[in-house]
Amino acid sequence: MATIDFADQVKALDQTLTSVEKVLDLDAMRKEIAELQEQVGAPDLWDDQANAQRVTGRLSVLQAEVDKVTGLRQRLDDLELLHEMALEEGDDASVADAAAELVRVHKSIEALEVRTLLSGEYDMRDALVSIRSGAGGVDAADFALMLQRMYIRWAERHGYTVEIYDVSYAEEAGLKSTTFAVKAPYAYGTLSVESGTHRLVRISPFDNQGRRQTSFAAIEVVPVLEQTDEIDVPDEEIRVDVYRSSGPGGQSVNTTDSAVRLTHIPTGTVVSCQNEKSQLQNKASAMVILKAKLLALKKAEERAHLDELRGDVQASWGDQMRNYVLNPYQMVKDLRTEHESGNTQGVLDGEIDDFIEAGIRWRREQGVENV
Incomplete structure (x- = not known):
């Protein structure tokens, strides 16, 4: 990597991070943190447990956000200097380390930039994910299980907590349906782009004749509510x-x-x-x-988007938003964003960040705001 290329990339990342810092408004976040810390220090905080959980939860989220941004800023500020020193000393290993760090910082800033696109009313909430097997018989039930595993593995990769609320097992294999919560800041805003019909094409392990089978599963993502939300259910x-x-x-x-x-x-x-x-x-x-x-x-x-937001899809031909093709070739492709990956096993193991980020950008470009 030439020196000028490295410097130009650092400059471009600096501009992106500066834009992110302005959107997030770190000064306002620090002010809110100080106010929340005062509330946490109050001796009667836990007299109202619901409010205490809200205050401590919000404080934790804000502090983590500020730490993440300031940490990235420090890494970026140090990066060009480290690269220049490595070149001056002729240390090829350090030059390679700096190049690898540039890639990591680039990915982290890009992910943070996507986070700024999540501005829906409930985007910061935890997510409730429901998966329902659709057309395709036992293969569809097995596909529903594969998707549950995919999202759980994705959450594990990020250190997010998953709590399974309900599972309805199919008779032969797989799941009829499942509902689980992903507990993390912006989990709903992040995962909401996964709502829709997913389609799997593969040689069926349940077919004695080894024929190719197409099956479907429907995914619904909704935000977890807080006690302050006004949803009255008599x-x-x-x-x-x-x-x-x-x-x-x-x-x-x-x-x-x-x-x-x-x-x-x-x-x-x-x-x-x-x-x-x-x-x-x-x-x-x-x-x-x-x-x-x-x-x-x-x-x-x-x-006026009832069917779209409920996830009330047919889970069959014609309305899929993502295809997972394991045979006759290997490819996962999102039909909305055109993003694709040939690493099908990696995707099914939870490597779906690129698909999610592409979905969030696509939604903003289309002018479709989240709930």
Whole structure:
């Protein structure tokens, strides 16, 4: 890498990072951090646990954001100097190290730039992801399981917490449906671009004749609500059903009626939860999911995009947004952004950041704002 090329790249990154810093408004963030720290220091903070969790959670998010930006600024400021010193000393290994650091810093700044595009009302929230197998029989159920694993692996790569609320297992293999939460700042804004129909093409491992099979799965992503969100669900509008948990588990599985299914009668929205041992805990978790889905419906109706935001797709031919082709060639391609990757195994192992970033940029270019 020539010196002028390296310097030009550092200059371009400096301009991008400066733009990001202006959009994020670090001074305003630091001011809010100071105010939140005062609230955290109040002796009566935990008298209101809901408010305390909101305050401490917001403080943690803001501090992490400021630390990330200031850390990147320091790395970028040091980079050109380190490269110049390495060249002066004729240290080829250090020159190579500087070039590798440039690539890492570039990727981090690019990801941070994408974060500034997440300006929807609920983009900062945790995400509730629901996956439902569609057309394709047992292969579709297996595909739903593959997608669940893909998103969980993606979350693990970033150090995000995943909590599985409900899993409905298919009879032969895979999943009929699953709902899980990804708990991280901007999880909803980030993952919301994954909503839609996903299509898999492969040689079916369930076909004795080894034929190629096409199968589909639908993904819905909604934000997790806070207690301050105004979603009122009267008790008389909810039907509560209890049943025994199913699938793999410990001694408490299939022994008590601990699983809970909630039906919102006016809209027909149905959610369930069986991850906890206690019926009361499952009901509370199910209510979180229900309110999140009702919020998505409310916002969708306000913007006249009900089917799109509910994830109410057919999960069949004609409406897929991403193809995963494992045979006769290897390719994952997003049909909206045209972004593609030949590393299908890597994608299915959770390497989907490039697809997500392309989706966020595409949504902004199309003028489509998130909920």
